[in-house]
Amino acid sequence: MATQSNPLASLGKLTELKQRLLFVVGALFVFRLGTFIPLPGVDPVRMADLIGRSGGLLDMFNMFSGGALERMSVFALGVIPYISASIIVQMFAAVIPSWQALRKEGESGRRKLTTYTRAGTVALGLFQSFGVATMLQQQGGVVIAPGPSFILSTVVGLTAGTLFLMWLGEQVTERGVGNGISLLIFAGIVAGLPAAVVHTLGMAQTGEMPVLRVLIVFAIVLAVTAFVVFMESGQRRITVNYARRQGGAGKAYMNQSSHLPLKINMSGVIPPIFASSLLMFPATAASWFNNANEIHWLQVLTSSLSPGEPLHMMLYGLLIVIFTYFYTMLTFNSQETADNLKRSGALIPGLRPGRATADYIEGVLTRLTGVAAVYLVAVCLIPDILRNAWHVPFYFGGTSLLIVVVVVMDFTAQIQAHLVSHQYESLLKKANLRGR
Missing domain, CATH: 1.10.3370.10 (SecY subunit domain)
Structure with missing residues (x-):
């Protein structure tokens, strides 16, 4: 066998x-x-x-x-x-x-x-x-x-x-x-991850942080990582049918059904990077001036926009939502996708090709982008919540966690593609040898 x-x-x-x-x-x-x-x-x-x-x-x-x-x-x-x-x-x-x-x-x-x-x-x-x-x-x-x-x-x-x-x-x-x-x-x-883990374990060893709290923090990190993998892999598949085609000698091919995959998070990690850059720029610029402590309004603005403050968290979440919709709109054109489907003889069941298809795709994309925005806000605000509640030296979270997970997933997919292509090449070589 x-x-x-x-x-x-x-x-x-x-x-x-x-x-x-x-x-x-x-x-x-x-x-x-x-x-x-x-x-x-x-x-x-x-x-x-x-x-x-x-x-x-x-x-x-x-x-x-x-x-x-x-x-x-x-x-x-x-x-x-x-x-x-x-x-x-x-x-x-x-x-x-x-x-x-x-x-x-x-x-x-x-x-x-x-x-x-x-x-x-x-x-x-x-x-x-x-x-x-x-x-x-x-x-x-x-x-x-x-x-x-x-x-x-x-x-x-x-x-x-x-x-x-x-x-x-x-x-x-x-x-x-x-x-x-x-x-x-x-x-x-x-x-920088090993140093952060060692520092957290050192705090548990010296009693600065209870051992149970450290275990809960690591469990949260694992849960958030799994959630990010799930969301980054998620797709909304729109069913697409290809029109009946007439073949040679009066033969007709049956309708072929496929799907149009739309990722839940099409904007990637760009919204958190943009949002954090805009919010952190005033505080960083204020530190460049030697007399920053003498300017009252600049000192108040700097402290209010510090990570963990309520104003910072609200503005951070709002900017992530805005940039998620903005960047998705720039990178995906619903009308262009509908035109490509029309030129290839494909249509979505129950919809006319052209403008109606574009409006439907736009509606689906808008709902997906809303889910992606909520997901990004939740992942990026968890580190701030942990810092405020437990004073955790949280390093692996937010934007860095998103980047690491997305890069690892892409790297794994590339390796799997190389393995599959190697298997196909081996099968083709065997088929050629048998044919000879």
Whole structure:
């Protein structure tokens, strides 16, 4: 009796997949190594103290860069300029007619949009690195020798580091497994996870936090992770029928039924990133001014928008809802989808092709986006609730949790696709040998 073969058992024979996985590991090693290469002219002790005091947006950037900002390394900006440029290009491609035409040109149009994204990355990298250099010079003692030479070296070093990470991410996408930029962000977030877990366990050991509370926190983390996996995998499948087609010699093919899959969360992690950036910018900018404590209204605004405050939580949830609808509207065009269905001879049962189909898809998408907005708000506010209620040093939550789960799911799907393609290639080779 023949036994069924396990796809993972043939992993040792997958030379190409092993090479791709080794390339990913090597690229992540290079990324982590670069986060410890410091820029010249910065006092590392005072820089770490500045990040600890500022919090806010700098804390989020430091998390995404894997601690590179705290150490002021050449990778301090991380891939944030590239992500911002990509989002801007996507928005322009959905609004500007000439850029919309580029999206429909296939590979050539995609290359042009990629060129625009790279140029935007350079511009944003220069702008942000200049802002970082100027801000550091205003902090007493952080810069060892302030002056134009420090600004020039910092701008060149940070921009070059961002461009190298952009190139490294593209190489991982092309020669590795999964999306390279997402994997670099994933590596930066996960790099701080062990320290957070050890710190939490240390609090339980010293009695600062009860052991039962620590167990409940870890159980909540697991439950939220499972919930995120469930929601990110969820789809609303709209039934689609293809019209009867007349074949040769008077033969008629029966109607074929398929489905149009619509993800529950089409906006991904963009809404939480945008919302947190907007809310944390005032508090971060206020920390740049030496006389911020003397301005009463600025001090009140900073304290009210601090994470965990009621005003911050309400505005954070509201902005997530707004950006969820806004970004979904930019990335998915119901009328274009309806036109594509009409051109392919497909229709939704009970609906006329064209405008009626587009209105139906728009209604379904609106309801799905509402569910996605509530889901994102719930996941992103759980860390703040735990901080307020139990004073938990909650690191793995909110935006970081969403990014990690989505990247792991995509990475797993890519590996499964390689395994399936290898099985098909083996079957085709066996069929050719038998045919001969």
